[in-house]
Amino acid sequence: MSGPVIAVDWGTSSxxxxxxxxxxxxxxxxxxxxxxxxxxxxxxxxxLQAEVGxxxxxxxxxxxxxxxxxxxRQGWREVPYVACPAEPEEIAAGLERVDWGxxxxxxxxxxxxxSRPGQPDVMRGEETQVLGALAALPNGGGLVCLPGTHxxxxxxxxxxxxxxxxxxxxxxxxxxxxxxxxSRLMTKGAVAVDRWFLEGVAVGQGGGLLNRLFSARSRAxxxxxxxxxxxxxxxxxxxxxxxxxxxxxxxxEVHLLGAPTLAALYEAALAKLGHSVVRxxxxxxxxxxxxxxxxxxxxxxxx
Amino acid sequence: MSGPVIAVDWGTSSxxxxxxxxxxxxxxxxxxxxxxxxxxxxxxxxxLQAEVGxxxxxxxxxxxxxxxxxxxRQGWREVPYVACPAEPEEIAAGLERVDWGxxxxxxxxxxxxxSRPGQPDVMRGEETQVLGALAALPNGGGLVCLPGTHxxxxxxxxxxxxxxxxxxxxxxxxxxxxxxxxSRLMTKGAVAVDRWFLEGVAVGQGGGLLNRLFSARSRAxxxxxxxxxxxxxxxxxxxxxxxxxxxxxxxxEVHLLGAPTLAALYEAALAKLGHSVVRxxxxxxxxxxxxxxxxxxxxxxxx
Numbered sequence: 103m104s105g106p107v108i109a110v111d112w113g114t115s116s117x118x119x120x121x122x123x124x125x126x127x128x129x130x131x132x133x134x135x136x137x138x139x140x141x142x143x144x145x146x147x148x149x150l151q152a153e154v155g156x157x158x159x160x161x162x163x164x165x166x167x168x169x170x171x172x173x174x175r176q177g178w179r180e181v182p183y184v185a186c187p188a189e190p191e192e193i194a195a196g197l198e199r200v201d202w203g204x205x206x207x208x209x210x211x212x213x214x215x216x217s218r219p220g221q222p223d224v225m226r227g228e229e230t231q232v233l234g235a236l237a238a239l240p241n242g243g244g245l246v247c248l249p250g251t252h253x254x255x256x257x258x259x260x261x262x263x264x265x266x267x268x269x270x271x272x273x274x275x276x277x278x279x280x281x282x283x284x285s286r287l288m289t290k291g292a293v294a295v296d297r298w299f300l301e302g303v304a305v306g307q308g309g310g311l312l313n314r315l316f317s318a319r320s321r322a323x324x325x326x327x328x329x330x331x332x333x334x335x336x337x338x339x340x341x342x343x344x345x346x347x348x349x350x351x352x353x354x355e356v357h358l359l360g361a362p363t364l365a366a367l368y369e370a371a372l373a374k375l376g377h378s379v380v381r382x383x384x385x386x387x388x389x390x391x392x393x394x395x396x397x398x399x400x401x402x403x404x405x
Numbered sequence: 406m407s408g409p410v411i412a413v414d415w416g417t418s419s420x421x422x423x424x425x426x427x428x429x430x431x432x433x434x435x436x437x438x439x440x441x442x443x444x445x446x447x448x449x450x451x452x453l454q455a456e457v458g459x460x461x462x463x464x465x466x467x468x469x470x471x472x473x474x475x476x477x478r479q480g481w482r483e484v485p486y487v488a489c490p491a492e493p494e495e496i497a498a499g500l501e502r503v504d505w506g507x508x509x510x511x512x513x514x515x516x517x518x519x520s521r522p523g524q525p526d527v528m529r530g531e532e533t534q535v536l537g538a539l540a541a542l543p544n545g546g547g548l549v550c551l552p553g554t555h556x557x558x559x560x561x562x563x564x565x566x567x568x569x570x571x572x573x574x575x576x577x578x579x580x581x582x583x584x585x586x587x588s589r590l591m592t593k594g595a596v597a598v599d600r601w602f603l604e605g606v607a608v609g610q611g612g613g614l615l616n617r618l619f620s621a622r623s624r625a626x627x628x629x630x631x632x633x634x635x636x637x638x639x640x641x642x643x644x645x646x647x648x649x650x651x652x653x654x655x656x657x658e659v660h661l662l663g664a665p666t667l668a669a670l671y672e673a674a675l676a677k678l679g680h681s682v683v684r685x686x687x688x689x690x691x692x693x694x695x696x697x698x699x700x701x702x703x704x705x706x707x708x
């Protein structure tokens with residue numbers, strides 16, 4: 103690796119950047135709400151300058167590598183998906199360069215999984231986080247969970263991203279707590295990892311989610327659920343339904359990669375169901391982007 | 406039955422009334438958006454006057470019988486639930502009178518099903534629709550589906566409402582089509598009973614709803630679902646998930662009670678899965694309310 107790297111995780115609603123030294127160490131980090139939907143008139147070059155222009159000025163030869171929705175149709179440049187199973191080299195080979203007259207910037211491709219007939223799945227950004235966590239997986243393999251608005255479950259074997267599945271758990275939770283008949287029952291507050299959350303996880307195991315959701319209301323109406331517990335119970339229900347589908351029934355080791363608050367919910371739910379959890383570095387995306395920059399350098403900065 | 410009855414189905418967001426003759430025939434009907442949430446300052450007496458004051462003036466001795474959320478905590482008077490299994494006589498015995506100085510008005514109790522531990526279920530209004538449909542059920546029994554914002558599935562045996570389950574299918578569909586990442590993919594239009602709807606029903610059979618929902622997006626992104634079909638596919642997915650849980654796998658006769666447009670979706674989905682469908686009269690609530698009025702009269706207008 104020859105020079106400094108600016109690693110950017112540019113999603114729909116957030117912008118995260120790391121200034122990395124030549125060894126990949128995080129020299130500085132930065133985060134904003136400047137996701138791609140906030141970029142005016144599609145001027146991503148100006149947006150990137152506004153976010154990290156000082157870093158670029160200080161290191162004009164820095165290699166900028168970006169992952170996430172910045173590579174989608176709504177982003178700077180639509181970079182075609184790489185099909186699963188995908189090796190790190192295949193993902194690196196899919197990198198595409200953007201011309202912006204300000205040094206060198208590349209965008210990471212997303213992944214496409216077409217292994218289930220009629221149910222293709224896609225991701226943009228999480229593949230780079232998993233790449234950054236490969237070294238922490240035993241023999242480069244395991245089941246990786248990235249909780250979020252759209253949770254991703256990635257099956258990795260010998261360093262190859264084999265397959266994955268997306269769950270809209272976070273988004274459905276936000277809709278239900280914000281706009282549904284259940285909202286009216288809820289007191290203010292955050293989700294707690296308490297007996298009501300775990301009760302929701304247990305009830306969520308039974309399938310028939312559209313029915314079980316209503317139990318948040320009927321239990322509250324009949325005095326079987328305190329009003330200040332509805333939010334945690336609902337969160338448990340949804341995560342429980344996700345886990346019933348995403349994790350095998352037999353005790354399984356799950357590698358969790360995500361922000362601490364959300365990861366804590368998944369860890370508690372997985373433990374309740376008898377699974378074991380290993381937490382991965384939440385900054386894995388910086389490691390993944392640095393590794394991809396290394397591939398670029400090794401290839402003479404061609405993908 | 407001695408006199409005229411005004412039958413009122415008063416829900417959260419709608420008001421439906423029938424002026425019935427002494428034999429229970431529908432002489433006139435009326436419908437408005439004046440659900441209980443629209444009633445200012447909780448003045449339900451004034452609201453009822455505004456809706457059917459002319460009927461009352463023409464027949465001051467009419468018996469007003471009301472079902473639905475009007476009997477909830479947010480309604481005119483909270484009428485305690487009757488527990489399942491519930492016979493028509495038990496429901497009639499739970500009727501409560503409201504005093505409003507304008508003749509006689511009664512509210513029907515809701516039903517409570519506590520047969521599944523930790524998953525109590527409640528309804529207000531649908532029990533009266535089922536009562537009105539009992540005569541149409543073979544030997545007074547069968548599986549009755551009332552599709553809606555919150556679909557209800559009621560198991561009836563020998564004229565007794567044995568048990569039931571609620572599915573939040575309609576509400577979740579509205580949230581997803583109105584406020585989710587899927588909304589952006591959708592073109593305008595209504596749900597159609599077409600191959601995409603039926604494809605959604607099939608995919609919805611597989612469980613893991615939070616994952617399958619995302620297929621509406623990933624299929625559209627990968628060209629496996631036309632944009633103008635996302636809405637129908639999503640509707641099929643949700644109804645498919647509901648049916649996978651609500652109906653036994655073996656071919657089953659389902660009695661459908663609901664508005665024609667929504668009932669048509671359920672009928673197509675049930676047929677696709679090999680079940681048979683019998684449509685019940687969508688005005689069954691008027692029959693049910695007339696029957697309860699008969700119980701009141703037989704009991705000397707005591708419940």
